[in-house]
Amino acid sequence: xPHHDHDHAHPHPPIVNKPDPVPGYYEIMExxxxxxLVEKQLLGAGExxxxxxxxxxxxxxxxxxxxxxxxxxxxxxxxxLADGRAACEEFGISFYDDTRLIVLENTERVHNLIVCTxxxxxxxxxxxLPPDWYKAKPYRARAVKEPRAVLAEFGTxxxxxxxxxxxxxxxxxxxxxxxxxxxxxDGCTEEQLASLVTRDAMIGVITLNPERETVP
Amino acid sequence: xxxxxxxxxLLPNDIGGLPADRVERIDHLLEPWEKRCHALxxxxxxxxxxxxxxKRRGVEALGSEMIGKLSYYERWIAVFAIILFQKGVxxxxxxxxxxxxxxxxxxxxxxxxxxx
Numbered sequence: 136x137p138h139h140d141h142d143h144a145h146p147h148p149p150i151v152n153k154p155d156p157v158p159g160y161y162e163i164m165e166x167x168x169x170x171x172l173v174e175k176q177l178l179g180a181g182e183x184x185x186x187x188x189x190x191x192x193x194x195x196x197x198x199x200x201x202x203x204x205x206x207x208x209x210x211x212x213x214x215x216l217a218d219g220r221a222a223c224e225e226f227g228i229s230f231y232d233d234t235r236l237i238v239l240e241n242t243e244r245v246h247n248l249i250v251c252t253x254x255x256x257x258x259x260x261x262x263x264l265p266p267d268w269y270k271a272k273p274y275r276a277r278a279v280k281e282p283r284a285v286l287a288e289f290g291t292x293x294x295x296x297x298x299x300x301x302x303x304x305x306x307x308x309x310x311x312x313x314x315x316x317x318x319x320x321d322g323c324t325e326e327q328l329a330s331l332v333t334r335d336a337m338i339g340v341i342t343l344n345p346e347r348e349t350v351p
Numbered sequence: 352x353x354x355x356x357x358x359x360x361l362l363p364n365d366i367g368g369l370p371a372d373r374v375e376r377i378d379h380l381l382e383p384w385e386k387r388c389h390a391l392x393x394x395x396x397x398x399x400x401x402x403x404x405x406k407r408r409g410v411e412a413l414g415s416e417m418i419g420k421l422s423y424y425e426r427w428i429a430v431f432a433i434i435l436f437q438k439g440v441x442x443x444x445x446x447x448x449x450x451x452x453x454x455x456x457x458x459x460x461x462x463x464x465x466x467x
Contacts, residue, residue: 158457161425162384167449168431169391171441178394186390231393232403252367254407255423264389266378270423276371288374303367306403 189231193263197228198311199332201261203325205238206316216240219311223261230260239302240313241342246293248286248301248339249310250278256304258311262334269338279303289340312339363415364407385424392427401434409434 158166172178201223205212215222219236230236236258239247251257252275257265268274278285282299286292293299302310314336320328335341361369381389395401401409409430410418421429435441 158384158454161421161428162382163450163453163457164432164446165384165388165391165424165428166453167446168428168435168441169387170453171445171449172400172435175440177398177400177440182394182397183387183390186393187386190386190390190393232396250367253364254410256403264381266376267423268374268377271374271377272366273371273374276366276369277374278367280368285374289376306407 186231190259190264193260195262195332195334195337196329197263198258198261198334198337199329201226201228201311202313202332202337203329205313206328207325212240212313215313228261232260233307234258234260235308236261236311237302237308238311238313239300239339241315241339243297243315245298245300246339246342247310247312248278248282248299249304249312250275250301251304252276252279253303253305256306256309258309258337261311262337266334286340289335291341293342312337314339314343317343362411363413363418364411381424388424388428391431395431400438400440401431405434406430 169178169183173180201215204226205215211222211226214225215238219238220230220234222238223236224230239249241247251269255265255270257269259265274285279301282301283293286299304310314332316328317331320331323331331343333341333343336343392401392403392406396403406427410426412433413421413426413430417429418426432441432446436443436446
């Protein structure tokens, strides 16, 4: 059974995936619950598979496209900051859940960081599923108390004269960070800009450091 | 604040601000059943059978020992079963019987019905 008896509050090696041909207790429970709900016609046959396809279609590349559009289109940026969900929907990204999206803009004066202290709320329609570290105790517990120390563990140093704002997500309200556009990207196309934007920059644990990026 | 007051004020999920270890950048690719479990959560929400906040409170109600010992999606499926019992959608007996059927089917190496 993968992760049996793990509390995920202790260090792991970075990507762990163990082949597990024999279904364990919880996998059997998942199959049994799902089949019973289908037999009772509470869920339609195929709905789970279709939702898996939706989940697979959501990756940080979508959020990166939103960010790049906001960088090149000031009107879109204004709409995105006014109502993140409406602007993303206008951009063609459907929201399969009943959540509000607030987009937080990083500036010369403010750096934003998002967290969910209570569980694992995350802007899934635009970023996909959160990484394990986002759901684990160290990040959830410490991001709201000592964000600069947490940022340092990601190799990020925010100057003292820049305010660090931490936004705590809920079941109904999710956040997305709009990173600052890297310097030296004036000649980039929107597509090239999108390729510079990473998941961690949209969570706010890193900045898009121009010194580290190769700009075409 | 004495220890019992702390327990009351900080439920198991409410860990924002507590001391904790260094952040390790852990991640894993979801197992197929974990992804199905996530999709099940979304579909249960669409049908207004179990919403996100009910699920979160259900995880909290598992208590800190189970929260500590079950993995993320193990907690989810356990909570779905408990809430479905509470709402009278499923009974513990029928789930137990179905789990026996699924386990027997797996042992016999029959292909799993991913989505009927």
